[in-house]
Amino acid sequence: MTTRPLEATEIAQRAVRESRPVIVAVGGDGTLNEVVNGFFNNGAPIPTTSRLAMVPLGTGGDFRRTLRIPTDTKQAVEILRSGMVRKLDAGCVTYQTADGSTAVRHFINIADAGLGGDVVFIVGNGTKRFGSATYTVAGLRALLSFKNKPMTVDIDGTTHQLKKAQQVVVANCQFFGGGMQMAPSASPTDGVFDVILIKNASKIETMRGMNDIRSGKHLDQSNPKMELMYGKRVSVTSPEKVRIDVDGEAVGFLPALFEIQPGAIDFITPR
DSSP states (O other): OOOSTTHHHHHHHHHHHTTOSEEEEEESHHHHHHHHHTTEETTEEOOOOOEEEEEEOSSOOOHHHHHTOOSSHHHHHHHHHHOEEEEEEEEEEEEEOTTSOEEEEEESSEEEEEHHHHHHHHHHTSOOTTGGGHHHHHHHHHHHHOOOEEEEEEETTEEEEEEEESEEEEESSSOBTTTBOSOTTOOTTSSSEEEEEEOSOOHHHHHHTHHHHHHTOTTTSOOTTEEEEEESEEEEEOSSOOEEEETTEEEEEEEEEEEEEEEEEEEEEOO
Protein backbone atom coordinates (compact mmCIF):
# COMPACT_ATOMS: atom_id res chain seq x y z
CA MET A 1 0.00 0.00 0.00
CA THR A 2 1.24 3.48 -0.83
CA THR A 3 0.68 6.54 1.35
CA ARG A 4 2.04 9.38 -0.80
CA PRO A 5 2.94 10.30 -4.39
CA LEU A 6 5.99 8.54 -5.89
CA GLU A 7 6.20 6.02 -3.02
CA ALA A 8 5.37 3.24 -5.49
CA THR A 9 8.52 4.17 -7.44
CA GLU A 10 10.65 3.81 -4.33
CA ILE A 11 9.07 0.46 -3.38
CA ALA A 12 9.42 -0.87 -6.92
CA GLN A 13 13.01 0.29 -7.27
CA ARG A 14 14.05 -1.56 -4.13
CA ALA A 15 12.35 -4.72 -5.45
CA VAL A 16 13.94 -4.31 -8.91
CA ARG A 17 17.41 -3.99 -7.39
CA GLU A 18 16.74 -7.21 -5.45
CA SER A 19 15.49 -8.88 -8.67
CA ARG A 20 12.22 -9.93 -7.06
CA PRO A 21 10.56 -12.33 -9.56
CA VAL A 22 7.40 -10.32 -10.23
CA ILE A 23 6.47 -6.75 -9.34
CA VAL A 24 2.74 -6.11 -9.68
CA ALA A 25 1.17 -2.68 -9.98
CA VAL A 26 -2.29 -2.90 -8.42
CA GLY A 27 -4.12 0.27 -9.41
CA GLY A 28 -4.64 2.58 -12.36
CA ASP A 29 -2.36 4.10 -14.96
CA GLY A 30 -0.85 6.51 -12.42
CA THR A 31 0.19 3.67 -10.12
CA LEU A 32 1.60 1.72 -13.07
CA ASN A 33 3.61 4.76 -14.16
CA GLU A 34 5.19 5.07 -10.74
CA VAL A 35 6.08 1.37 -10.71
CA VAL A 36 7.51 1.59 -14.24
CA ASN A 37 9.78 4.39 -13.06
CA GLY A 38 11.09 2.04 -10.38
CA PHE A 39 12.71 -0.01 -13.17
CA PHE A 40 14.98 2.93 -14.12
CA ASN A 41 17.65 5.08 -12.54
CA ASN A 42 19.13 8.25 -14.04
CA GLY A 43 17.35 7.55 -17.32
CA ALA A 44 18.70 4.01 -17.77
CA PRO A 45 17.16 0.59 -17.02
CA ILE A 46 18.33 -1.00 -13.78
CA PRO A 47 19.89 -4.44 -14.44
CA THR A 48 17.38 -6.96 -13.07
CA THR A 49 15.55 -10.20 -13.69
CA SER A 50 12.31 -8.73 -12.30
CA ARG A 51 9.19 -8.84 -14.42
CA LEU A 52 6.38 -6.30 -14.32
CA ALA A 53 2.66 -7.09 -14.23
CA MET A 54 -0.58 -5.24 -13.58
CA VAL A 55 -3.87 -5.84 -11.81
CA PRO A 56 -6.07 -2.94 -13.02
CA LEU A 57 -7.92 -0.85 -10.46
CA GLY A 58 -8.28 2.83 -11.28
CA THR A 59 -9.95 5.72 -13.07
CA GLY A 60 -8.54 5.69 -16.61
CA GLY A 61 -7.56 2.08 -17.23
CA ASP A 62 -6.00 2.93 -20.59
CA PHE A 63 -2.76 0.95 -20.69
CA ARG A 64 -4.50 -2.36 -19.98
CA ARG A 65 -6.75 -1.91 -23.03
CA THR A 66 -3.86 -2.26 -25.51
CA LEU A 67 -2.62 -5.46 -23.86
CA ARG A 68 -6.17 -6.71 -23.18
CA ILE A 69 -5.57 -7.19 -19.47
CA PRO A 70 -9.00 -7.98 -17.98
CA THR A 71 -10.60 -5.71 -15.38
CA ASP A 72 -11.85 -8.74 -13.47
CA THR A 73 -9.39 -9.09 -10.59
CA LYS A 74 -9.34 -12.89 -10.50
CA GLN A 75 -8.70 -13.08 -14.24
CA ALA A 76 -5.95 -10.48 -14.00
CA VAL A 77 -4.28 -12.37 -11.16
CA GLU A 78 -4.47 -15.61 -13.18
CA ILE A 79 -2.36 -13.93 -15.88
CA LEU A 80 0.48 -13.73 -13.33
CA ARG A 81 0.51 -17.54 -13.36
CA SER A 82 -0.42 -18.36 -16.94
CA GLY A 83 0.63 -15.33 -18.96
CA MET A 84 3.61 -14.87 -21.25
CA VAL A 85 6.56 -12.51 -20.85
CA ARG A 86 7.01 -9.88 -23.55
CA LYS A 87 9.68 -7.20 -23.81
CA LEU A 88 7.85 -3.87 -23.94
CA ASP A 89 9.23 -0.53 -25.05
CA ALA A 90 9.26 2.37 -22.62
CA GLY A 91 9.41 6.09 -23.20
CA CYS A 92 11.76 8.51 -21.48
CA VAL A 93 10.85 12.20 -21.35
CA THR A 94 13.08 15.08 -20.30
CA TYR A 95 10.95 18.13 -19.49
CA GLN A 96 10.70 21.38 -17.56
CA THR A 97 9.20 21.39 -14.06
CA ALA A 98 7.07 24.14 -12.53
CA ASP A 99 10.15 25.75 -10.94
CA GLY A 100 12.03 25.83 -14.26
CA SER A 101 14.39 22.96 -13.54
CA THR A 102 14.83 19.89 -15.74
CA ALA A 103 13.47 16.46 -14.79
CA VAL A 104 13.31 12.98 -16.33
CA ARG A 105 10.37 10.57 -16.22
CA HIS A 106 9.58 7.30 -17.92
CA PHE A 107 6.27 6.21 -19.38
CA ILE A 108 4.81 3.05 -20.86
CA ASN A 109 1.51 4.20 -22.38
CA ILE A 110 1.10 7.69 -23.88
CA ALA A 111 2.52 11.17 -23.31
CA ASP A 112 1.36 14.39 -24.89
CA ALA A 113 1.76 18.14 -24.94
CA GLY A 114 -1.11 20.64 -25.16
CA LEU A 115 -4.78 19.97 -24.50
CA GLY A 116 -4.15 16.57 -22.93
CA GLY A 117 -1.80 18.15 -20.39
CA ASP A 118 -4.57 20.52 -19.30
CA VAL A 119 -7.06 17.64 -19.07
CA VAL A 120 -4.94 15.58 -16.68
CA PHE A 121 -4.09 18.69 -14.66
CA ILE A 122 -7.84 19.21 -14.10
CA VAL A 123 -8.32 15.52 -13.24
CA GLY A 124 -5.41 15.59 -10.80
CA ASN A 125 -6.68 18.68 -9.03
CA GLY A 126 -10.34 17.64 -8.85
CA THR A 127 -12.24 14.56 -7.85
CA LYS A 128 -12.80 11.29 -9.65
CA ARG A 129 -16.43 10.93 -8.56
CA PHE A 130 -17.51 10.58 -12.20
CA GLY A 131 -15.71 7.24 -12.47
CA SER A 132 -14.94 6.32 -16.07
CA ALA A 133 -16.52 9.59 -17.25
CA THR A 134 -13.99 11.66 -15.27
CA TYR A 135 -11.77 12.25 -18.29
CA THR A 136 -14.72 13.16 -20.53
CA VAL A 137 -15.90 15.80 -18.05
CA ALA A 138 -12.35 17.13 -17.57
CA GLY A 139 -11.81 17.12 -21.33
CA LEU A 140 -14.83 19.33 -21.94
CA ARG A 141 -13.74 21.72 -19.20
CA ALA A 142 -10.21 21.94 -20.60
CA LEU A 143 -11.42 22.37 -24.18
CA LEU A 144 -13.57 25.36 -23.28
CA SER A 145 -10.62 27.31 -21.91
CA PHE A 146 -7.76 25.95 -24.03
CA LYS A 147 -6.18 28.05 -26.78
CA ASN A 148 -4.11 26.39 -29.49
CA LYS A 149 -0.42 27.20 -29.19
CA PRO A 150 2.52 27.47 -31.58
CA MET A 151 4.70 24.37 -31.33
CA THR A 152 7.87 23.18 -33.04
CA VAL A 153 8.10 19.40 -33.33
CA ASP A 154 11.29 17.60 -34.35
CA ILE A 155 10.83 13.89 -35.18
CA ASP A 156 14.10 12.03 -35.77
CA GLY A 157 15.73 15.15 -37.16
CA THR A 158 12.84 16.41 -39.31
CA THR A 159 11.32 19.67 -38.06
CA HIS A 160 7.62 20.55 -38.26
CA GLN A 161 6.67 24.16 -37.51
CA LEU A 162 3.06 24.31 -36.30
CA LYS A 163 1.81 27.91 -36.16
CA LYS A 164 -1.08 26.71 -34.01
CA ALA A 165 -1.51 23.24 -32.54
CA GLN A 166 -3.95 21.67 -30.13
CA GLN A 167 -1.70 18.82 -29.04
CA VAL A 168 1.20 16.57 -29.93
CA VAL A 169 0.65 12.97 -28.85
CA VAL A 170 3.61 10.62 -28.37
CA ALA A 171 2.15 7.12 -28.16
CA ASN A 172 3.70 3.83 -27.12
CA CYS A 173 0.24 2.24 -26.74
CA GLN A 174 -3.19 2.95 -28.20
CA PHE A 175 -5.51 4.46 -25.59
CA PHE A 176 -5.59 7.49 -23.32
CA GLY A 177 -8.10 9.82 -21.67
CA GLY A 178 -10.37 7.08 -20.35
CA GLY A 179 -10.79 4.95 -23.47
CA MET A 180 -9.95 7.30 -26.35
CA GLN A 181 -8.17 5.23 -29.03
CA MET A 182 -5.88 8.05 -30.07
CA ALA A 183 -3.17 5.84 -31.62
CA PRO A 184 -4.94 2.77 -33.06
CA SER A 185 -1.80 1.39 -34.75
CA ALA A 186 0.59 1.90 -31.83
CA SER A 187 2.43 -1.14 -30.49
CA PRO A 188 4.64 -1.28 -27.38
CA THR A 189 6.90 -3.83 -29.09
CA ASP A 190 7.77 -2.12 -32.41
CA GLY A 191 10.56 0.15 -31.17
CA VAL A 192 8.98 3.43 -32.35
CA PHE A 193 6.46 5.98 -31.16
CA ASP A 194 3.27 6.78 -33.06
CA VAL A 195 3.29 10.58 -33.13
CA ILE A 196 -0.04 12.30 -33.81
CA LEU A 197 0.05 16.01 -34.63
CA ILE A 198 -3.32 17.65 -33.98
CA LYS A 199 -2.99 21.02 -35.59
CA ASN A 200 -5.23 24.09 -35.41
CA ALA A 201 -8.48 22.20 -34.71
CA SER A 202 -11.35 24.32 -33.42
CA LYS A 203 -13.43 23.52 -30.36
CA ILE A 204 -16.39 22.54 -32.55
CA GLU A 205 -14.24 20.30 -34.78
CA THR A 206 -12.81 18.63 -31.70
CA MET A 207 -16.22 17.95 -30.15
CA ARG A 208 -17.55 16.59 -33.44
CA GLY A 209 -14.56 14.27 -33.75
CA MET A 210 -14.70 12.81 -30.22
CA ASN A 211 -16.62 9.69 -31.25
CA ASP A 212 -14.17 9.01 -34.08
CA ILE A 213 -11.23 9.27 -31.68
CA ARG A 214 -12.95 7.03 -29.14
CA SER A 215 -13.40 4.36 -31.81
CA GLY A 216 -9.99 4.90 -33.43
CA LYS A 217 -11.43 6.03 -36.78
CA HIS A 218 -10.08 9.60 -36.77
CA LEU A 219 -6.96 8.69 -38.76
CA ASP A 220 -8.90 6.76 -41.42
CA GLN A 221 -10.13 9.99 -42.96
CA SER A 222 -8.21 12.61 -44.88
CA ASN A 223 -8.13 15.27 -42.19
CA PRO A 224 -5.59 18.07 -42.83
CA LYS A 225 -5.61 18.94 -39.14
CA MET A 226 -4.38 15.51 -38.02
CA GLU A 227 -1.17 13.83 -39.09
CA LEU A 228 0.29 10.48 -38.02
CA MET A 229 4.05 10.04 -38.04
CA TYR A 230 6.56 7.63 -36.52
CA GLY A 231 9.77 8.28 -34.66
CA LYS A 232 12.19 7.28 -31.93
CA ARG A 233 13.20 10.75 -30.77
CA VAL A 234 10.63 13.55 -30.56
CA SER A 235 11.41 17.08 -29.39
CA VAL A 236 8.57 19.55 -28.74
CA THR A 237 9.06 23.23 -27.92
CA SER A 238 6.86 26.32 -27.71
CA PRO A 239 7.35 29.99 -26.88
CA GLU A 240 4.24 29.71 -24.70
CA LYS A 241 3.55 27.76 -21.53
CA VAL A 242 2.32 24.31 -22.56
CA ARG A 243 1.57 21.48 -20.13
CA ILE A 244 2.60 17.91 -20.77
CA ASP A 245 1.17 14.71 -19.37
CA VAL A 246 2.86 11.35 -18.98
CA ASP A 247 0.64 8.27 -18.59
CA GLY A 248 -2.15 10.52 -17.33
CA GLU A 249 0.05 12.41 -14.86
CA ALA A 250 0.54 16.19 -15.14
CA VAL A 251 4.29 16.37 -14.58
CA GLY A 252 5.42 19.66 -16.11
CA PHE A 253 5.84 21.76 -19.23
CA LEU A 254 7.56 22.12 -22.58
CA PRO A 255 10.28 22.05 -23.77
CA ALA A 256 10.28 18.25 -23.74
CA LEU A 257 12.30 15.49 -25.38
CA PHE A 258 10.66 12.06 -25.76
CA GLU A 259 12.93 9.07 -26.47
CA ILE A 260 12.03 5.42 -27.01
CA GLN A 261 13.80 2.69 -25.03
CA PRO A 262 13.11 -0.52 -26.98
CA GLY A 263 12.37 -3.70 -25.03
CA ALA A 264 13.25 -2.04 -21.72
CA ILE A 265 10.74 -3.91 -19.51
CA ASP A 266 9.78 -7.57 -19.25
CA PHE A 267 5.99 -7.53 -18.81
CA ILE A 268 3.66 -10.45 -18.10
CA THR A 269 0.79 -10.25 -20.59
CA PRO A 270 -2.19 -12.44 -21.53
CA ARG A 271 -1.33 -15.20 -24.00
